[in-house]
Amino acid sequence: MSLPSDYLERVYAGVLGKLIGVYLGRPFEGWTYAKIMEKLGPIDYYVHERLGQHLVVTDDDVAGTFTFLRALEDYGVSPDLSSEDIGKSWLNYLIEHRSILWWGGNGNSTEHTAWLNLKRGISAPASGSIATNGVTVAEQIGAQIFIDGWAMVAPGKPELAARLARAAGQVSHDGESVHAAALWAAMEAEAFVSKDIDHLIDTGLSVIPRDCLIARLIADIRRWHAENPDWLTTRQLIQNTYGYDKFPGNCHVVPNHALMIMAILYAPHDFQAAQRIVNTAGWDTDCNAGNVGCLSGLMLGLDGIEAGPDWRGPVADRLLISSADGGNGINDAVRIAYYVANLGRQLAGEAPLPLPKDGARFHFSLPGSVQGFRPHMRTNANPGLRVGNCALGASRALDIAYTALAPGQVAAATTPTFAPPAVTEMRTYELMATPTVYPGQTVRARVVAPKNNSGAVDVRLTLKVFGEKDRLVDVDGKPAQLAPGAETVLEWRVPEFDGQPIGEIGIAITTQAQRADGHVLVDWLRWDGAPEVTLRRPKADSDFWRMAWVNGVSFFSKLFPPSFRISQAVGEGMVSHGTREWTDYTVKTDLTVHLGGYGGLAVRVQGLRRYYGIRLVRDGRLQIVKVRDEAVSVLAETPFDFAFEKAVPMEVRVSGSTISAVVEGTRLEARDDSDTTLADGGIGLVIHEGALSTDSVAVSAA
Incomplete structure (x- = not known):
């Protein structure tokens, strides 16, 4: 059929x-x-x-x-x-x-x-x-x-x-x-x-x-x-x-x-x-x-x-x-609908639908869709602010409408990119999720002003970033003026925020005129590139930076001096960070194994039992392994001077099918050209029946 x-x-x-x-x-x-x-x-x-x-x-x-x-x-x-x-x-x-x-x-x-x-x-x-x-x-x-x-x-x-x-x-x-x-x-x-x-x-x-x-x-x-x-x-x-x-x-x-x-x-x-x-x-x-x-x-x-x-x-x-x-945690019905429908198309023997607008994360292509965007009610929010979906040529767009926008007011719409602060109040079901956008990535958005707008406006990308006491802080990009009938592509390379996660992303509209009425249509919004981020405990008193890691260990402490200290009672445990949009990248860290059969770094993490691991093994080996379900394949290994309570510098690079590591001067490399190669995924810290710590993990382009 x-x-x-x-x-x-x-x-x-x-x-x-x-x-x-x-x-x-x-x-x-x-x-x-x-x-x-x-x-x-x-x-x-x-x-x-x-x-x-x-x-x-x-x-x-x-x-x-x-x-x-x-x-x-x-x-x-x-x-x-x-x-x-x-x-x-x-x-x-x-x-x-x-x-x-x-x-x-x-x-x-x-x-x-x-x-x-x-x-x-x-x-x-x-x-x-x-x-x-x-x-x-x-x-x-x-x-x-x-x-x-x-x-x-x-x-x-x-x-x-x-x-x-x-x-x-x-x-x-x-x-x-x-x-x-x-x-x-x-x-x-x-x-x-x-x-x-x-x-x-x-x-x-x-x-x-x-x-x-x-x-x-x-x-x-x-x-x-x-x-x-x-x-x-x-x-x-x-x-x-x-x-x-x-x-x-x-x-x-x-x-x-x-x-x-x-x-x-x-x-x-x-x-x-x-x-x-x-x-x-x-x-x-x-x-x-x-x-x-x-x-x-x-x-x-x-x-x-x-x-x-x-x-x-x-x-x-x-x-x-x-x-x-x-990375799949913060989601929306449009992305899920495309995912499900493409599985159905493949089951029916048909090719998957290409994602609209060159794969933009937010494209608003389905009728009435807003993909999580809602009015951002800042203290100076425009009272006439509304958010919806409308036609834009042969496609559709996010419609940010404002009425009597005056100097000092903001018409903004944002969508979640990480867990909302209220997640701590949700009963029964804990949220395991990581942010979806990161420092170092370039965010772009195409915005259009209809011809019948009244007055020019300034449009900019905006973020809400976690800060002191886990309160979200507004951070705005540079403005671009948008006259009636005009369009532009906003662009912003996301800066570092001292290890704090980004909670929301969106568009903010202001005016320098006495009054502006109209709409800004967001055709698409996307981000690309590898992150350039150092994950660590921020200076500000907060906890969402740690909650931004998926916690798959017995104990993930916030009390020890290092930013990250994990402990696993039985078997293997891992905390992970990042998304399936991460493909080729480099990770740098200093790892200390306090106890355990092995500890190390995971890359291209796709869950608890799908990743590549660089392991420091207690019996004196350095390994690159592939974990897929119950199977663990050793892709490369070499003797290594293992010791507890010793900070070991580690740099790991994944590029294409190659995984390479430099660990305290020892080089090791492996390739995975199999049909089950892991092409994408975030990073993780892994420990087997013991404890491991590090003060920071830096991720950058490969």
Whole structure:
């Protein structure tokens, strides 16, 4: 089957539907219907502010959905992707107690239990099976909540979507949980080509056993729906027959799947009504609303999402992905939509779409997209400031609109490039992420002033940089004057900020005239080149500089004199920094191994188990190794005078397929021309069952 003509846009709508549902249901996750009605009433729109919570937060539903899908990229874009390979991706991207999952303990959290099994060498699907973990653990909700991506890469192919969802679900779950995941994935895949809810449900039922509990549950809900025009009656019947009290465990799949089926039956073509029903009904609201929102988005498209209230404005495309690949953490729905759609195109035997505008990070090409840009409300912000999306020639652009802009006022729009300060207030799920833009890189943006603007304005690139007490400080580039009808490309080589991370990037507009009204259209914004940055403890009292490292060790201290001191209790640990946009670069540092079997520097880091390492080995060797999943290949080695408590200068360069190192005067070089070469990734500090420290790590062009 050929791909739908609007495939990319429908994927974008599915991603947005997922985000909206998760963010809508997250603040009251786990509440009963009675509590929701008592405290909030029917859920017609976001309620986070009423509960004193943030809207865009770290959440397993979002992070897991778009992380586990990366197994296709890592192990071959194939319809035959195995459960075992998806399990390997868990070990690469998950950091115990810190990323993606609810780490509730062995036998409590299904996903934590499965991860422990994988860590012990029990590969998937045995890692999630009833035979290994028992029925109760295996049949909780998790398989269902992560499956939307598998449907989005299989448009109109429900059998393929179900097969991939089953393979992914079996990493951690079994039984009815996997049936529910496969059914919903098949429905979502079919939603690309049909808006008939009964047909979608029948399609889902075709990929699961006829006599399973999920199938019987759906038959009951269909009957109740036919008999009762009010969904509240059906909700009560679900509670009486399939409620939480009928099933063991913390969050069983069956009650929640029932509420999802109910919501789409009662509101098949009304995005807001489906969200109202599934959220007001209670229980695992973020999971249920996320799955329903994705299905509704895929089926109804962007028009369906926009038919009701403004769901998209507060979200502004933003999403957070907590994983061991830190450069993927600060993300947006447009980038994710292109990523997912290109995987789907490859599965369909078609070439990936080139990224618009020569690969610019921000290109605003999809309808209504703002890619995280929002009005930056400085103390002197223009009160008429608005941010949106508009046409620009044959493409689209970010629209920064201002009214009565006067001297002393600023009209600015910024987007996140690192964790927001509020991340420390987000409950349950920690954010593992690194910044996306760095000192030494050159930022460029094409900006256009429409002809009907009133008055010339000064336009400049702007950053928000972490400073004293982790407060964000505005730093502006040089201005360029933009007259009505004019355009220019702003350019700025980002300076050093004493090791502090950059939190946001954007465009700032000012005027020297008495008043200016109009718009500045941002066609694209990008940055290029290797960083020129020294990572160290800043002089200012702050902590986000350390949080800018992905923490994959037992203990990452901020109390020792060196900027970085890490300790690992069992096995290998690593803290990493940087992004997959880093390709060729040089790293300089002085490393001290205080204890351990080996310690060293990692380059082209793509998670916990994919990198090149330069190791100082306790038995007197210097090695260059390649780590890929469970395999460690020694690419080169030489004798080396190893000693504890000795600062060892190290310079490592990666260029093309060559990894070269000079370590205390000893030179070592290796090449990796294999089919599994690692072409990009950040840097890391590695220690095996011991402790390691350094005061600074400098990264520069190769």
